[in-house]
Amino acid sequence: MATNAPWLIVGAGALGQLFAASLAQRQRVVLLGRRPTRHVIRLRKPDGTDHQIPARRESLEQWSGPESPALVILATKSHHGKTALDALASRLPPQTPLLLLQNGFLLQPRLTEQWSGPVLCASTTEAAYRPATASGMDLDPDSPTPDVIHAAAGETWIGDLADRHVTLATRVAECLADAGMKAAACQDIRHRLWRKLAINAVINPLTAIHRVRNGELASRAFRPRVAALIAEIAHIMQAEDVPPPAQGWDVFIGDVIQATANNRSSMLQDVLANRPTERDAILGPLEEAARHHGLHLPAIADLYRQTPP
Ligand SMILES: NC(=O)c1ccc[n+]([C@@H]2O[C@H](COP(=O)([O-])OP(=O)(O)OC[C@H]3O[C@@H](n4cnc5c(N)ncnc54)[C@H](OP(=O)(O)O)[C@@H]3O)[C@@H](O)[C@H]2O)c1
Known part of the structure; x- marks a missing residue:
């Protein structure tokens, strides 16, 4: 994995924005959503403090490099993962590693079989939501609404289903840990x-x-x-x-x-x-x-x- 090439995060929802906001402070990241938006993520941390994190955000349709990414993190819901990846695939070198953040066990075996590069899977207990779509916490009407609320910090385990990419999983977990997330590679991701x-x-x-x-x-x-x-x-x-x-x-x-x-x-x-x-x-x-x-x-x-x- 090239050390200074950017990471793409596909899906600018709760988890995509949380990962982008965390990583942007340590790693070159581009957050690809369905539409372009301002280059900042307003993040509310678990302690209730609000932060504006500068981050490059583009629309998935328009992104065109110029550099090949070192990693693509797929942060859509499971049912949108294949469509989002298909829309991007022709602009990626075929050996680009993927990291899947989805819950469940549907996309992971399918993409492991279908994608030509390494496919890492994550199991994360990080909890985030977009305020317009959820509640459970009252928003202060006087403060600008955050893009994403990090409800609870958790931990992220990374591995691949065939245990063929342990070094890559370790490197990716180290990058997440450098960015302040609790993360580790594992050999029992399944x-x-x-x-x-x-x-x-x-x-x-x-x-x-x-x-x-x-x-x-x-x-x-x-x-x-x-x-x-x-x-x-x-x-x-x-x-x-x-x-x-x-x-x-x-x-x-x-x-x-x-x-x-x-x-x-x-x-x-x-x-x-x-x-x-x-x-x-x-x-x-x-x-x-x-x-x-x-x-x-x-x-x-x-x-x-x-x-x-
Ligand atoms: N949130 C959590 O705390 C959490 C924790 C553990 C695991 N997970 C898993 O992580 C995955 C993502 O969850 P989430 O809560 O972040 O979901 P989410 O808030 O709904 O975010 C998904 C994002 O993907 C975008 N998207 C869908 N199709 C796309 C496409 N073709 N191109 C570009 N973007 C596309 C959506 O765009 P729109 O905004 O336009 O709909 C949305 O912003 C799920 O599988 C979930 O089970 C989530």
């Missing part, structure tokens, strides 16, 4: 992505269907359905050779429900904003794995049917 999918598969669809905050899922009314889903997910994880967390799936997922009790899940935010959800990236791989292993999993099948696409 397991980490599936585990995060397990959490999201319980929390996102139920909160979106019932339009409730995460904490509601711990209530008596939801307990039987949550338990049935976790039991089926545990079954699939075992079939997929994903080791269970030390505390067991129930406690692992229950702890996240408690820790994020006041949050609106990203899928609920999408439903409230009339946007497509990441249902197919999160529940689709569970359905596919169930078919592949010949498992009959009615709770997941019902959930898939009820979840808005």
Whole structure:
């Protein structure tokens, strides 16, 4: 990876802007959105302070180099990833490394198979949202609205599905860490992505269907359905050779429900904003794995049917 070539970040949404704002202070980055905008990112940090971070922002359609990027970070939703990459691909050298930030486990295996260069995947617990599309925090009406709110700092694990690009994953993680993010390379990214999918598969669809905050899922009314889903997910994880967390799936997922009790899940935010959800990236791989292993999993099948696409 060329050390001083720019990194492109595709998708100027919550996570794209957060990564761009963090990296711009240490690394040459270009944030590519659907439309051009001013060269600054207004970021609200987890401590509530507002910052204006200078950052190069261009429209994906118009970007034309001139230099080849050292890395392309794909920060769109899963269902937009392929279209966004296709729009850019003819302007990239075929060996350009990708870093995928998506939740779920749909785009990652597909692009690993289809893209000619290295494909790194990230599993991140950073939490960010765009204020116009979400709430959960009250905005001060007297201050200019930030472009992105960094709700909680987390950690980012980076690896590739075949463990063929460990050096590259390490280098990218070091760059993120230099920029102040908590990041590390790992050799079990597949397991980490599936585990995060397990959490999201319980929390996102139920909160979106019932339009409730995460904490509601711990209530008596939801307990039987949550338990049935976790039991089926545990079954699939075992079939997929994903080791269970030390505390067991129930406690692992229950702890996240408690820790994020006041949050609106990203899928609920999408439903409230009339946007497509990441249902197919999160529940689709569970359905596919169930078919592949010949498992009959009615709770997941019902959930898939009820979840808005
Ligand atoms: N936000 C988080 O805290 C978080 C945490 C962990 C993982 N993730 C994952 O990260 C991914 C991104 O999430 P997000 O919350 O950042 O979503 P988001 O706020 O909706 O951002 C996605 C961005 O991609 C843009 N986009 C879509 N198609 C495009 C195209 N063809 N060309 C250029 N830009 C395009 C969208 O443009 P418009 O603005 O025009 O729609 C939007 O700005 C998701 O898979 C999510 O599951 C997010």
